[in-house]
Every structure is written in structure tokens, then in C-alpha cells.
Amino acid sequence: MEPATGKSSLFRNILARALIFGVLIMVFRFAYVVSITGESCTLSSFCFFSLPQNLNFIVPGAGVSAIVGNDAVSRSDPRRDLYTSKEWIRAVHFYSSVFQDLISEGLLSPHSKSLCVETPLGQEVFALKEIGVENSIGIFKKAAKPLVVKGEGHQIPFDDNSFDFIFSGGARLDASARPADFASEIARTLKPEGFVVVHVKANDTYSFNSLLDLFSSFNLVKTIDMAGFDSLMPYIREIVLRKDTVIRNHGGGKIADGISGNKCSVPGHKRELVQKAEPLIEEEPLKPWITLKRNINNVKYLPSMVDISFKNRYVYVDVGARSYGSSIGSWFRKQYPKQNKTFHVYAIEADKTFHQQYESKKKTVTLLPYAAWVKNETLRFEINRDPGQEEVDELKDKGRGMGRIQPVKSSGGEVDEIQGFDFAEWLKNTVTESDFVVMKMDVEGTEFDLIPRLFKTGAICLIDEIFLECHYNRWQRCCPGQRSAKYEKTYGQCLQLFTSLRESGVLVHQWW
Numbered sequence: 001m002e003p004a005t006g007k008s009s010l011f012r013n014i015l016a017r018a019l020i021f022g023v024l025i026m027v028f029r030f031a032y033v034v035s036i037t038g039e040s041c042t043l044s045s046f047c048f049f050s051l052p053q054n055l056n057f058i059v060p061g062a063g064v065s066a067i068v069g070n071d072a073v074s075r076s077d078p079r080r081d082l083y084t085s086k087e088w089i090r091a092v093h094f095y096s097s098v099f100q101d102l103i104s105e106g107l108l109s110p111h112s113k114s115l116c117v118e119t120p121l122g123q124e125v126f127a128l129k130e131i132g133v134e135n136s137i138g139i140f141k142k143a144a145k146p147l148v149v150k151g152e153g154h155q156i157p158f159d160d161n162s163f164d165f166i167f168s169g170g171a172r173l174d175a176s177a178r179p180a181d182f183a184s185e186i187a188r189t190l191k192p193e194g195f196v197v198v199h200v201k202a203n204d205t206y207s208f209n210s211l212l213d214l215f216s217s218f219n220l221v222k223t224i225d226m227a228g229f230d231s232l233m234p235y236i237r238e239i240v241l242r243k244d245t246v247i248r249n250h251g252g253g254k255i256a257d258g259i260s261g262n263k264c265s266v267p268g269h270k271r272e273l274v275q276k277a278e279p280l281i282e283e284e285p286l287k288p289w290i291t292l293k294r295n296i297n298n299v300k301y302l303p304s305m306v307d308i309s310f311k312n313r314y315v316y317v318d319v320g321a322r323s324y325g326s327s328i329g330s331w332f333r334k335q336y337p338k339q340n341k342t343f344h345v346y347a348i349e350a351d352k353t354f355h356q357q358y359e360s361k362k363k364t365v366t367l368l369p370y371a372a373w374v375k376n377e378t379l380r381f382e383i384n385r386d387p388g389q390e391e392v393d394e395l396k397d398k399g400r401g402m403g404r405i406q407p408v409k410s411s412g413g414e415v416d417e418i419q420g421f422d423f424a425e426w427l428k429n430t431v432t433e434s435d436f437v438v439m440k441m442d443v444e445g446t447e448f449d450l451i452p453r454l455f456k457t458g459a460i461c462l463i464d465e466i467f468l469e470c471h472y473n474r475w476q477r478c479c480p481g482q483r484s485a486k487y488e489k490t491y492g493q494c495l496q497l498f499t500s501l502r503e504s505g506v507l508v509h510q511w512w
Contacts, residue, residue: 072100087230088123093129094229095169098197098238106239107195107221108133112164115139117156117186118172122147133165154181161191169199169235173211173310178340180312180434184215192245199236202307203268208239210310213434219242264458266505274502276305281510284491289475292512296331299509302438302465303337311436314343319372319423319450320442321347323354324361327440336438342437346430348372350381350418372443373420374453381418423450424457429460440467440511445473446486451497460506468501469511470494 084090102108110131116124116138125147128136138144139151151157152169153176166186176182186196196218200211203225212220218241230235278298285291302308316336318328328345345364349355350371358367371379431437441447447470454460472494473483501508 011450044157054338075387082121088121090229091121092127092130096125096131099131099133102195102197102240102305103131105108106467107197108165113162113165113487114167114296115156115158115189116346117166117168117182118153118176119169120144124167124169124378132308154178154185156185156189158189160188161425162189164191164194166190166194166196171199171201171236173198173203174307179310181215187217187243188214190243192243194243195243196243197234198239198241199364200239200309201233201236202309203235203237204306206273206306207310208237209267210267210308210434211239214310214312215241219244221511243482250374262456262458264455264461270464271505273302273305273505274505276300277502277507277509280498280502281497282495285476287477289477290510291512292448294512301337302507308339308341308436311341312432312434314338314436315346315431315438316343317346317348317427317439319348319439320444321349321354322351322442324357324365327442328365332438332440341436348423350420352416368421368426371418371420372423372441372446372450374449375420377420379418379420381416422453424453424459426461427454427462433462435462437463438467439463442469442511445471445489448489448493448497451501455504460504464504464507465497466501466508467511468498468508470497 029183029242065209103110108114110133112133112135114128114133114136116122116128116136118140119125119138120140120142122138122144125136125321131211138148139153139156140148141150141152143150149157149478153172166189168182173179173182190196190323196215198211200207202208208223212218223237223239226236226238228234274328278295278300281291281295292331308314316328316332318332321328324347328347332343332345344366346368348368348370350369352369355367355369358365361367371381373379443450447468451460451468454463469491472489472491473485473487474491476482476484487489498508498510
């Protein structure tokens with residue numbers, strides 16, 4: 001019986017060793033699939049068992065653990081595979097490196113209470129926890145617990161002065177429809193002397209200064225350009241700001257350039273853009289109705305040169321709007337590059353003939369049925385025409401003459417009394433430096449009164465881009481060799497007006 005017993009023991013030993021060897025092969029293969037290729041177990045035919053509840057997957061090379069245990073995600077969570085995907089691990093590696101650099105520079109510490117704003121999946125939160133910043137949470141419009149709770153950048157669900165460190169990555173501030181509220185909520189929830197770090201796509205000086213204007217109660221610590229980690233954001237500008245100890249209102253002594261009382265100095269970053277504008281037409285055109293119209297094709301629009309994302313509101317002011325289709329519907333709505341921003345439109349038009357057209361546009365257009373002027377007073381408003389205008393000028397709303405205040409001399413046209421208002425003061429009460437403001441002005445000669453008034457009051461600094469029609473004694477279309485008697489100014493005086501605007505740093509274009 002002893003030989004039989006010996007054979008049985010030998011068989012059991014061989015079987016046990018074979019089973020152990022098989023288990024080792026499966027464990028090795030499992031470790032290879034997850035740790036080397038970065039794929040989840042369900043993507044490999046060599047995974048013969050489900051993931052255990054408390055298993056840590058170690059990603060080589062960066063010291064980051066892609067933990068898929070009880071503390072990160074439950075077994076039934078459909079995101080389970082996501083946390084071991086290549087994309088997830090790549091993002092965690094990137095953000096871990098960013099945060100480690102911030103720690104080395106003293107801008108972040110393991111004891112910092114941290115918030116990641118607008119993080120859909122929570123890679124940033126995970127990276128913070130991996131490097132030891134345990135007290136971290138993220139917010140997004142759809143929660144992804146335990147890393148991300150429900151909340152949005154413009155409405156952060158935490159109390160004032162709650163965090164030491166706030167991070168916003170993935171150009172989410174660029175994409176926000178409410179960037180001013182986004183910045184305001186960060187300022188509210190960050191503790192004094194706390195740090196905010198934002199990653200943005202925009203890298204021009206205009207957008208950079210626009211962003212700084214949003215964070216008016218912060219001081220710039222540093223900015224650095226770096227490579228991104230995916231094709232959606234191949235390059236990143238990292239901006240680090242520190243919250244002031246004492247909160248100040250927007251513009252409270254922080255603006256080096258800009259408006260102070262009635263003084264106005266156009267900031268340097270706006271002056272630089274004037275150098276990139278299309279050249280002015282220096283020689284008086286013989287056929288201005290053709291030359292000036294064609295010139296619109298040469299215009300270098302401001303949004304074609306810079307990113308306009310970091311603005312509070314987007315405003316278009318049409319001074320001398322006439323009908324809705326005259327320039328708002330035919331040009332601004334269709335041709336002006338708005339970068340997918342929604343603009344509120346103000347139409348300033350004293351001619352009551354056109355007022356009815358704006359009744360159906362009340363949701364998007366605010367009509368001011370008055371005349372833009374240098375002060376609030378009653379004015380005489382005259383409708384007149386050049387000879388032959390009714391027959392040849394199809395662009396002037398079916399032959400309707402142009403309205404002028406302060407007519408040079410009576411021409412027997414229609415004369416009404418209208419209310420004029422101080423346009424410069426209205427502008428200062430309606431928009432701020434954190435708004436993006438585009439203005440078209442076609443006021444039949446009154447530009448020589450309104451433009452100086454804009455400078456005198458400092459309101460000119462509130463306007464980002466101007467499309468100005470300057471009225472002068474141009475050659476008449478109907479009558480070769482004859483000039484219009486409606487206007488006293490010459491083309492040279494108009495050219496000087498445009499030149500002075502550009503020399504002052506104002507981006508102005510010749511309108512027709």
C-alpha cells in the first residue's frame with residue numbers, strides 16, 4: 001500500500017504545481033495588460049476573472065496609482081473601465097506633473113483644500129490625491145462621485161473663502177458662456193492669499209489682458225506656455241494668480257491703463273492691434289460709393305486677430321442704424337466674425353420711419369429712438385437728399401433720405417423735433433471695460449462732434465472696434481464734376497479724423 005500512497009502524493013504535488021504555474025501565468029498576463037498597455041481587463045481575452053474590489057493598478061514611470069478600489073469607484077460603476085484607460089492615465093500623468101511643479105514652487109501643498117472647476121471626469125482631482133493633496137474635490141454639471149460633485153463654474157456650490165487652491169484646466173474658462181461669473185465665483189470661494197491656476201488655449205496679449213480684467217481682485221504670479229497632452233489642446237497657457245488679502249471692486253485702483261474719471265489712455269495691447277489693421281485710403285476716391293464699399297473686404301476684424309473669449313458681455317452699438325436690414329441684419333449678423341459669441345445689439349435711430357421694424361426684434365435688439373448727441377436736449381432733425389438720390393441710391397432704404405441734426409442749411413426737406421441724448425455718458429453707464437464693444441457710426445456729419453466728446457469723457461476706451469462713416473463734400477454720383485453741398489468737411493479732414501483715432505490707439509475702419 002505504501003507505493004500507491006507515494007504515487008498519489010506525487011500526483012497531487014504535480015497537480016498543485018501545475019495549478020500554481022497556471023495561476024502565475026494568468027496573474028502575469030493580467031498585470032501586463034493593465035500595467036503596460038493601460039487597458040482594462042475586459043479588453044483582453046486573457047482576463048479570466050473580474051476585477052477585485054480593492055485592487056490597485058500601478059502605472060509605471062510616473063508613480064501614479066490608478067486605483068479602482070472601494071475608495072474610488074464601485075464594482076457596478078460603468079466608469080470602471082475608464083479609470084484604467086490610456087486616456088485617463090495620460091491625463092493623470094500630465095496633471096500630476098503640473099501639480100508637482102506647483103508644489104515645488106510653494107503654490108500648492110499637501111494640506112491645501114483644493115477645488116477643480118468644470119472637470120467632467122475628475123482626472124485633475126485624482127492627480128491631486130495621488131500626489132498627496134487628499135482634501136480635493138471637483139465640480140461639473142453632472143456628478144461623477146466620489147471625485148466630482150454637481151456644480152458649475154458660474155455657480156460653485158461652496159461657501160465663501162472655502163479653498164486654498166482652485167484649478168481650472170482643459171480651456172474650460174475659454175469655453176464658458178459666462179466667463180465673468182466663472183471668475184467671480186472663483187474669487188468668492190477662494191481664501192485670501194489663495195492661488196488659482198487656469199489652463200487656457202488663447203495665447204495673444206489681448207485675451208491675456210482680458211482674462212486679468214476678469215480677475216480684478218487677483219495679482220499675477222506667473223504665466224507659462226506648455227505642451228498639452230492630447231490633440232484637442234496641443235498647447236496650453238498656464239496662468240497663476242493670487243487673491244488679494246483685501247477684495248477690491250472692479251477697477252478699484254488696479255488698472256494701470258484705461259479710464260480714471262474722464263481721463264482715457266488706450267492700453268498698450270490694444271495699440272498693438274492698430275498696427276495690424278488695414279491701411280487707410282489716403283487718396284480721395286473719385287467714386288466713393290464704389291471704393292469705400294469695396295474696402296469692407298479689406299477690413300481686418302478684431303476677432304480675426306485675437307481671441308475674445310474672456311469678456312463679460314458682447315455688445316454691438318449701431319449709431320445711426322436706420323432699418324434693421326441696413327447694417328445690423330445685412331452686415332453685422334452675417335459677416336462680422338463673432339467667435340460663436342452672442343451679442344446684444346443697441347440700435348440708435350432718431351428717424352421714426354424705421355422704429356416699427358424693431359418691434360419684432362425686441363429680444364435681441366434694444367432700440368433707442370433718439371439722436372446720439374453731446375448732451376441731452378431737443379434737436380431739429382432734417383431728412384434731405386442729394387440730387388438724384390431717390391433714383392440711384394438703392395442702399396439708402398428705398399430712397400429714404402438721410403437724417404441730420406444741425407443741418408448746414410435748410411434744403412426744404414422734412415424737419416422734426418427730436419430728443420438728443422449724451423451718447424458718451426450713456427455708453428459709460430451701459431458698458432464696462434470688461435465688455436467687448438463694437439460700434440458702427442453713421443451720423444451724417446455729427447461724428448465731428450461725437451468723437452471728440454468720446455475722448456473728452458473717456459468713453460472711447462470702452463470701445464474695442466469702430467466702423468465709422470465720415471461725411472464730407474464728396475463727388476456726387478448723379479452729377480459728374482459736382483460735389484455734395486450737404487457737408488462742409490473735406491476728405492482731408494475725414495482722413496485726419498481716422499488718423500487721429502488710430503494714433504490714439506483706437507482700432508477704427510473706414511465705413512461706407
